[in-house]
Amino acid sequence: MPLCDHASSSPRVRGTAPPGAVDVGRQTVHPRACGERPSGRGPWCAGNADELGRVEELWRALHRHHRSINPDLGPFVSDDLSWEQRRKAYDRAIATGGRVLVAERGGEVLGYVAMRPRRMAWPATFDAEAQWVDILTLVVRADMRKAGLCNRLMAAVDDFSSEIGVNAQHVGHVAGDDRAAVFYACHGFQPAWMTLLRLGAPIPSLVGADVPIETADPVEVLGVRELWLPVHRHHQVVSPELGPFVDDDTSWGVFLPIFEAAARRGLLLRAGPAAAPLGIAVLDIAVGRDDFADTWPTGNAVAEIDVMAVRADARGRGIGKALLAAAGRLLEARGVSDCCVGAIAGNAGAIRLFSSAGFRPAWAEMVRWTPGSRLKSSGMPQARTW
Ligand SMILES: CC(C)(COP(=O)(O)OP(=O)(O)OC[C@H]1O[C@@H](n2cnc3c(N)ncnc32)[C@H](O)[C@@H]1OP(=O)(O)O)[C@@H](O)C(=O)NCCC(=O)NCCS
The missing domain is CATH 3.40.630.30 (Gcn5-related N-acetyltransferase (GNAT))
Structure with missing residues (x-):
């Protein structure tokens, strides 16, 4: 394989530099205003x-x-x-x-x-x-x-x-x-997602509502649609700048097999009666997951809370905390002490709930759907920092 794959344009290549080098000296490359696109390209x-x-x-x-x-x-x-x-x-x-x-x-x-x-x-x-x-x-x-x-x-x-x-x-x-x-x-780029981690320690039991929490049967999954869709709509309310968003059917179509798989593995928790669920927590346990491994040590199995949702009229009464505590007990019973959870960037309420259970904001993800487009439309970037 060649050492360098040179681009054809060759701005600011120093006379003394070896082939492929780029002159990035301060005398020729000036600091640019925030967001201004650089004119110089490669070679690299x-x-x-x-x-x-x-x-x-x-x-x-x-x-x-x-x-x-x-x-x-x-x-x-x-x-x-x-x-x-x-x-x-x-x-x-x-x-x-x-x-x-x-x-x-x-x-x-x-x-x-x-x-x-x-x-x-x-x-x-x-x-x-x-x-x-x-x-x-x-x-x-x-x-x-x-x-x-x-x-x-x-x-x-x-x-x-x-x-x-x-x-x-x-x-x-x-x-x-x-x-x-x-x-x-x-x-x-816009802040899109925050992953919170709780590694090496079980999720502590928060004092939540006194509500029965059970593992849901796979036949219950279709009923979960009415709990998931408000979460999808909530995302659109708290982070509208990240749109466009998929429609409800597309969203549910993506999550249905995930919920089914979780239910089959005993990883779908339901608060309240099966006939009228008050909330759900959908978990996953992945073996050999290595996406944190270059920064944080984890065990071989890492759990993730894929979704947590409480019926809108039942929020703020401790059901979320009870679901989180039940998730902690389930993971402990399975010997898993590393857990992560993601929240859309604007979901401060959920981030607060998970933080109160010892999760810590660890990994922030940002997206731009079209290169440079946000800058053009908004003038100043939205620099929400974590
Ligand atoms: C997040 C959610 C699951 C919490 O369930 P809940 O039953 O309302 O939560 P609880 O009553 O057990 O706990 C409330 C805690 O959650 C946090 N919280 C969550 N949403 C909040 C909001 N909108 N406003 C204020 N606090 C909120 C607070 O830390 C609060 O604790 P506090 O009352 O001691 O300050 C629920 O609000 C929900 O379904 N939200 C929409 C979906 C969602 O965001 N899911 C999480 C990401 S998948």
């Missing part, structure tokens, strides 16, 4: 699987940065384990049509972006393209910040997206990393 070094080691130091620095942002989110995995896992993720990305682009000068790696095409993660919610470009990492060396290199790496994401014909883009960052949140907001 396209990393192949054999040369991923070149970005190792930058990844390790990023992992240290993640630890320093919010030490309370620890324990964290060691630097060695973090890189081992990240490298695997990059290998997988390259093997499935993704790309790692390295910006370098004089053979020194100044920054890189790793990205891959992937199925859009929330088809039950957003009426968006089926695929998006997932930015796995975008980082520049600390002494190269504010020189426009981040913007140029973002331009490389756009180039990759248009090359493969995908508009939507997705990125995640550690909760509390305001600098990252603002950077992506400047580029038109």
Whole structure:
């Protein structure tokens, strides 16, 4: 495999630089206003699987940065384990049509972006393209910040997206990393989802309503539609800027098999009587899940609360807390002590409920459905930070 896959345009290549290097010196690349699209493009070094080691130091620095942002989110995995896992993720990305682009000068790696095409993660919610470009990492060396290199790496994401014909883009960052949140907001990304984690400890029993909670039978699943759809509509109320949203039937069509599978595995909890359920919690237990493994240590099995919903007229009476406590008991009985839950960005009430049960906002995801479109329409980015 060639070391570098040079783009044809060659702006600002230093005379002394080796082939493929990009001049990102402060004298030629000026800091850009927030959201302004950079004019300079490549050439870049396209990393192949054999040369991923070149970005190792930058990844390790990023992992240290993640630890320093919010030490309370620890324990964290060691630097060695973090890189081992990240490298695997990059290998997988390259093997499935993704790309790692390295910006370098004089053979020194100044920054890189790793990205891959992937199925859009929330088809039950957003009426968006089926695929998006997932930015796995975008980082520049600390002494190269504010020189426009981040913007140029973002331009490389756009180039990759248009090359493969995908508009939507997705990125995640550690909760509390305001600098990252603002950077992506400047580029038109919107906060979309917050994943909260409770790792290595059972969900504590909150004092909730005294309501019977049972595992629901698979035959009850069709009745769950009337509990799920208000959640889908609630998403549209609390995060309207993230639309368009899918219609009710599409949303239910995506979730029905998920609810059925949960019920078959005894992971669908129902509050109140089967004939008139007051609320549900839908759980999943995945074995070998490794999407947190480059940052946080987990056991082999990781649970996820896929959905929690309480009938609108029964909210605020402790049923949500009772469902959460029952979910905790169920997971403990199955020996699972790591659990995550996601909430749409604007769902502050749910985030508060899960936080009160010891979950901590850990991973924030942002999307832009069309490159740059939000900036054009709104002028100033909405920099909601976590
Ligand atoms: C989130 C939800 C499941 C909580 O169920 P609930 O029975 O109302 O919750 P409880 O009465 O047990 O607990 C209320 C707690 O939830 C939080 N909360 C949830 N929604 C809230 C809201 N709209 N306003 C204020 N607090 C809210 C608060 O922390 C509150 O605790 P507090 O009363 O001690 O301050 C329910 O509001 C719901 O179905 N919401 C719509 C769907 C949803 O957002 N699901 C979660 C993501 S899938």
